[in-house]
Amino acid sequence: MPSAPDWRRSFTFDTDERIVAAQNKFTELRFEGGQAVASRHPFIRYPPFETDVEDARHGFVFFRESIARGADRSPGKPARERAEQLQRLVAELRGHGYREATVGPFEVFAPPP
Numbered sequence: 001m002p003s004a005p006d007w008r009r010s011f012t013f014d015t016d017e018r019i020v021a022a023q024n025k026f027t028e029l030r031f032e033g034g035q036a037v038a039s040r041h042p043f044i045r046y047p048p049f050e051t052d053v054e055d056a057r058h059g060f061v062f063f064r065e066s067i068a069r070g071a072d073r074s075p076g077k078p079a080r081e082r083a084e085q086l087q088r089l090v091a092e093l094r095g096h097g098y099r100e101a102t103v104g105p106f107e108v109f110a111p112p113p
Contacts, residue, residue, distance in 0.1 A: 027058075029089050036060070036093055037113060060093065060109040062086065067107060 030041040037054055044050050067086045070079030088111070094100065097112035 026086065026089060029092050031096055034096070036096060036098065057096070057111055059111055062090070062107045062109075063105055064102070064107050065105065 018042050025041055030037050035057065038060070040050060058092045064085075067090055068083060069075075070082035070086070090107070093109045098109040099112070101110070
């Protein structure tokens with residue numbers, strides 16, 4: 001059986017194989033104590049996860065395609081506007097020292113050490 005990539009072994013070890021995620025619209029970003037906090041999703045499926053994520057040291061995961069082309073929007077002005085919005089928010093993460101890694105179709109942003 002092939003071994004897991006180094007990033008996966010490290011990630012699952014560091015998190016004790018527990019990953020909690022929360023969906024959000026990512027329309028706004030604020031920083032509290034060096035930690036980025038994204039705007040909340042208006043219709044969150046399981047609110048306790050949102051609070052768990054906000055309260056813990058957390059990162060962000062995006063589809064690269066979303067950053068480049070505006071996510072699930074049809075081509076045109078709304079997609080361009082969403083792509084520009086995501087690019088501005090990603091630039092804020094970078095500007096605050098978030099570390100970026102490409103993993104398959106994703107861009108992962110880890111908080112500063």
